[in-house]
Amino acid sequence: MSDPFVVVGGDAAGLSAASKCRREDPERAVLVFEKGRWVSYAHCGTPYFVKGEVDSLTDLLSLSPADIEDRGIDLRREHEVVAVDTDAQTVTVRGPDSKFTQSYGDLLVATGGSAVSAPIEGFHLDGAFTMHGLDHAAAVRAFLADPGEFSVGDLGGATDVDRDMAARYGAMEPPETVAVVGGGYVGVEMAEAFSAHDLDVHVFQRPNRLLSPFGEAVGERVADHLREQGVTLHLGEEVAALRGEGQVETVVCGSGTKLAVDAALVGIGIQPNTALIEETPVELGDSGAIATDEFGRTTVENVYAAGDVAEMRHVVTDDPTWDPLGLPANRAGRAIGSTVAGTPEPVGGVAGTAVVKAFELECGRAGILDYERARTAGFDPVSETITAGSRSGYYPGGSETTVTLTADRSSGRLLGGSIVGADRAAIRIDTIATALGSKMTVAELERQDLAYAPPFSPVWDPILVAAKVLGGRL
Amino acid sequence: MSDPFVVVGGDAAGLSAASKCRREDPERAVLVFEKGRWVSYAHCGTPYFVKGEVDSLTDLLSLSPADIEDRGIDLRREHEVVAVDTDAQTVTVRGPDSKFTQSYGDLLVATGGSAVSAPIEGFHLDGAFTMHGLDHAAAVRAFLADPGEFSVGDLGGATDVDRDMAARYGAMEPPETVAVVGGGYVGVEMAEAFSAHDLDVHVFQRPNRLLSPFGEAVGERVADHLREQGVTLHLGEEVAALRGEGQVETVVCGSGTKLAVDAALVGIGIQPNTALIEETPVELGDSGAIATDEFGRTTVENVYAAGDVAEMRHVVTDDPTWDPLGLPANRAGRAIGSTVAGTPEPVGGVAGTAVVKAFELECGRAGILDYERARTAGFDPVSETITAGSRSGYYPGGSETTVTLTADRSSGRLLGGSIVGADRAAIRIDTIATALGSKMTVAELERQDLAYAPPFSPVWDPILVAAKVLGGRL
Numbered sequence: 052m053s054d055p056f057v058v059v060g061g062d063a064a065g066l067s068a069a070s071k072c073r074r075e076d077p078e079r080a081v082l083v084f085e086k087g088r089w090v091s092y093a094h095c096g097t098p099y100f101v102k103g104e105v106d107s108l109t110d111l112l113s114l115s116p117a118d119i120e121d122r123g124i125d126l127r128r129e130h131e132v133v134a135v136d137t138d139a140q141t142v143t144v145r146g147p148d149s150k151f152t153q154s155y156g157d158l159l160v161a162t163g164g165s166a167v168s169a170p171i172e173g174f175h176l177d178g179a180f181t182m183h184g185l186d187h188a189a190a191v192r193a194f195l196a197d198p199g200e201f202s203v204g205d206l207g208g209a210t211d212v213d214r215d216m217a218a219r220y221g222a223m224e225p226p227e228t229v230a231v232v233g234g235g236y237v238g239v240e241m242a243e244a245f246s247a248h249d250l251d252v253h254v255f256q257r258p259n260r261l262l263s264p265f266g267e268a269v270g271e272r273v274a275d276h277l278r279e280q281g282v283t284l285h286l287g288e289e290v291a292a293l294r295g296e297g298q299v300e301t302v303v304c305g306s307g308t309k310l311a312v313d314a315a316l317v318g319i320g321i322q323p324n325t326a327l328i329e330e331t332p333v334e335l336g337d338s339g340a341i342a343t344d345e346f347g348r349t350t351v352e353n354v355y356a357a358g359d360v361a362e363m364r365h366v367v368t369d370d371p372t373w374d375p376l377g378l379p380a381n382r383a384g385r386a387i388g389s390t391v392a393g394t395p396e397p398v399g400g401v402a403g404t405a406v407v408k409a410f411e412l413e414c415g416r417a418g419i420l421d422y423e424r425a426r427t428a429g430f431d432p433v434s435e436t437i438t439a440g441s442r443s444g445y446y447p448g449g450s451e452t453t454v455t456l457t458a459d460r461s462s463g464r465l466l467g468g469s470i471v472g473a474d475r476a477a478i479r480i481d482t483i484a485t486a487l488g489s490k491m492t493v494a495e496l497e498r499q500d501l502a503y504a505p506p507f508s509p510v511w512d513p514i515l516v517a518a519k520v521l522g523g524r525l
Numbered sequence: 526m527s528d529p530f531v532v533v534g535g536d537a538a539g540l541s542a543a544s545k546c547r548r549e550d551p552e553r554a555v556l557v558f559e560k561g562r563w564v565s566y567a568h569c570g571t572p573y574f575v576k577g578e579v580d581s582l583t584d585l586l587s588l589s590p591a592d593i594e595d596r597g598i599d600l601r602r603e604h605e606v607v608a609v610d611t612d613a614q615t616v617t618v619r620g621p622d623s624k625f626t627q628s629y630g631d632l633l634v635a636t637g638g639s640a641v642s643a644p645i646e647g648f649h650l651d652g653a654f655t656m657h658g659l660d661h662a663a664a665v666r667a668f669l670a671d672p673g674e675f676s677v678g679d680l681g682g683a684t685d686v687d688r689d690m691a692a693r694y695g696a697m698e699p700p701e702t703v704a705v706v707g708g709g710y711v712g713v714e715m716a717e718a719f720s721a722h723d724l725d726v727h728v729f730q731r732p733n734r735l736l737s738p739f740g741e742a743v744g745e746r747v748a749d750h751l752r753e754q755g756v757t758l759h760l761g762e763e764v765a766a767l768r769g770e771g772q773v774e775t776v777v778c779g780s781g782t783k784l785a786v787d788a789a790l791v792g793i794g795i796q797p798n799t800a801l802i803e804e805t806p807v808e809l810g811d812s813g814a815i816a817t818d819e820f821g822r823t824t825v826e827n828v829y830a831a832g833d834v835a836e837m838r839h840v841v842t843d844d845p846t847w848d849p850l851g852l853p854a855n856r857a858g859r860a861i862g863s864t865v866a867g868t869p870e871p872v873g874g875v876a877g878t879a880v881v882k883a884f885e886l887e888c889g890r891a892g893i894l895d896y897e898r899a900r901t902a903g904f905d906p907v908s909e910t911i912t913a914g915s916r917s918g919y920y921p922g923g924s925e926t927t928v929t930l931t932a933d934r935s936s937g938r939l940l941g942g943s944i945v946g947a948d949r950a951a952i953r954i955d956t957i958a959t960a961l962g963s964k965m966t967v968a969e970l971e972r973q974d975l976a977y978a979p980p981f982s983p984v985w986d987p988i989l990v991a992a993k994v995l996g997g998r999l
């Protein structure tokens with residue numbers, strides 16, 4: 052145990068683990084290798100940086116490199132771990148000047164995920180972006196700026212940002228028409244961000260509805276709302292290629308649809324960065340992410356995995372799942388930090404809880420909504436969707452709130468839920484997530500003593516109304 | 526079972542039961558006796574009617590008498606049930622013109638509660654009100670109106686309102702200074718309502734803090750906020766008497782403090798209306814409200830009780846409790862309606878969940894926060910209070926949110942929680958209520974997969990931060 056705790060990846064999971072380990076065991080050497088320059092940054096804030104609600108890249112950093120060093124963590128940025136030898140318990144690291152071998156007592160693989168751009172042809176063109184990482188966010192914001200007024204210094208994050216890329220986009224004529232490829236939460240958030248800059252925004256989505264994991268009711272309300280906000284939706288249209296001379300000029304769909312655009316933002320999903328462990332005995336799960344147990348341990352001794360690269364246990368199915376989101380990454384990292392410091396702590400399960408803002412609408416989802424997935428897990432799913440007010444009908448400012456609940460017909464167990472509305476809708480998903488976390492039945496959920504006061508909820512909260520209606524069918 | 530289902534009291538519990546029974550068993554005769562004229566009205570909306578956010582008394586009615594008759598319910602307003610003979614299974618009813626006996630197959634006592642005004646001397650004076658019932662609300666609003674512009678017709682509820690009282694107050698000079706006696710949720714809501722009319726508002730509260738059942742942290746933030754809004758707080762001051770010649774002119778406290786005022790709104794609590802069953806074998810619980818079992822049955826066969834007059838089971842202690850609030854009344858009524866119609870349905874438990882708006886602040890509480898009560902129930906209470914942002918720090922519009930959680934030291938079980946903040950704070954109490962409803966430990970709560978997105982929550986929701994900190998002490 053005198054060998055250090057080595058962490059690969061300097062974002063949510065990695066730094067949570069490193070910090071917790073140092074706090075619990077201040078004698079333990081902790082090294083964090085990060086291949087890029089950015090550490091501890093808020094992925095989820097990038098759309099709001101592009102939109103302009105967040106001023107500076109620096110605002111998106113939870114911890115500066117100096118903060119991290121202050122915690123006694125040996126942080127090595129621009130150091131890529133290129134190989135792991137699990138027998139020798141060493142990693143091979145390529146730094147800016149040299150390549151070296153580092154031994155480890157415990158190893159955490161927290162290499163995260165990468166935005167998918169394949170199989171879209173032409174993604175190399177100028178004006179094509181994903182929203183993964185601060186350099187892309189900086190480039191998009193630079194691109195949107197008036198070239199006469201833009202300065203790289205305005206972006207913040209001065210020592211770390213890819214200044215060349217930002218300067219190049221800052222000098223270009225701002226786009227007028229943008230294709231958002233993918234109508235998941237990144238696509239919806241970026242549609243809002245681009246609209247705030249008065250762009251003509253076109254969202255292309257392969258499925259027939261937006262926000263697929265949020266279910267039909269949410270997808271339909273969000274689609275209507277985006278159209279009201281002037282966004283053009285191309286549903287059921289899969290983008291096959293971006294074309295242009297140097298810069299994106301045309302989006303080409305598999306169906307033959309073409310649209311002239313000046314920029315394309317691709318948000319069609321992420322994939323786990325597992326390349327590092329491909330040559331090792333560390334096993335992947337069925338999802339393609341790294342298989343882990345309740346303490347975040349992989350199939351190889353002293354090797355842990357957490358964050359977007361790892362599977363976790365789903366609280367509904369108790370099976371492994373890959374739901375790469377922020378809180379589970381932080382929680383798993385923190386738990387692993389405690390475990391390697393000598394106090395084993397389970398990483399907890401995930402309910403797949405996600406919330407997203409779509410202009411004025413708030414959307415949430417948790418658990419299993421997809422019937423096929425529910426059936427695979429051995430359930431017989433049944434759903435109901437209701438719409439009810441968010442406040443007492445006589446109290447001003449309420450919003451029609453749509454709730455879908457899905458349950459197992461035979462046991463009555465709640466499997467999942469979604470919500471959409473304009474008044475405190477998203478945060479209500481926490482009630483459903485907590486009910487899922489305790490494996491409640493719909494009948495039990497219906498009897499929860501939820502809050503009632505005219506400014507905040509009607510007597511029967513929309514979630515209780517949904518539980519009553521679904522309970523009536525069980 | 527051919528004898529009718531007789532309901533005493535035409536508000537939340539009574540009409541929920543009557544409606545559900547008729548829906549489940551359309552052949553069953555259902556009679557509802559209501560001693561007043563108002564039925565099915567929203568108590569909790571009256572402060573917002575006084576404030577002016579709700580236009581008309583009519584807006585506060587969930588169902589009109591005609592709606593109720595349409596459900597096949599035989600509604601008799603201005604019919605007071607004055608006696609019950611549980612052997613003969615009859616009630617004695619005093620109507621506008623006659624007194625008669627009515628037999629019942631099942632009887633529901635849903636007589637509600639009454640606002641307490643004793644032991645305050647001088648409550649009979651003009652300008653002294655409680656906020657219980659629509660006639661008082663109408664009178665207060667009439668009193669606040671400019672006599673030159675007031676018309677009883679403006680109040681709405683034209684056929685039911687006490688027109689004489691409203692007209693009399695409407696003709697009086699509007700008050701300039703008002704004493705709000707009691708700093709519970711009625712007092713806090715009425716302070717806001719009176720402030721909206723530019724009155725000089727003084728809140729007198731016997732304990733040293735506001736909103737006692739919400740705990741110290743909420744009480745302190747609300748006190749600071751009320752002061753910022755120009756409300757004068759007299760904490761630790763018990764009002765002993767109202768004095769004046771015909772109309773309230775002075776508030777006199779037990780300490781000797783006196784204040785000249787033009788009106789007094791007394792909101793120091795309610796008591797269950799149990800007089801009707803005092804001469805019967807129906808037993809009261811320790812709280813003084815009617816004892817009931819899991820189906821809302823009293824100690825006498827075929828006699829049920831629900832709403833503000835009845836005890837229910839507390840989800841934390843599993844003991845009887847008296848927490849007179851709107852949702853449990855509606856839920857218990859509905860369950861009893863189903864039970865008497867032949868499908869037994871438990872009334873569910875209560876967590877004592879309550880939320881209140883205090884100007885810009887939102888407050889919530891659930892479960893057992895009071896140490897003495899926790900100890901009486903056999904727990905060893907320990908608490909932590911934290912303050913954390915309601916959104917990611919870099920996202921605009923967030924608010925410092927203060928969460929207190931209380932747990933049992935030995936088992937780690939969550940016993941209760943409270944929350945206060947300006948951004949989506951109140952509705953977050955539902956997460957705590959649901960955790961209480963499933964008897965979670967603090968460690969389990971800490972591992973719930975709650976929502977995270979910058980506009981709605983930081984990575985670690987304030988509730989999770991509180992669970993982490995409290996968990997660290999267990």
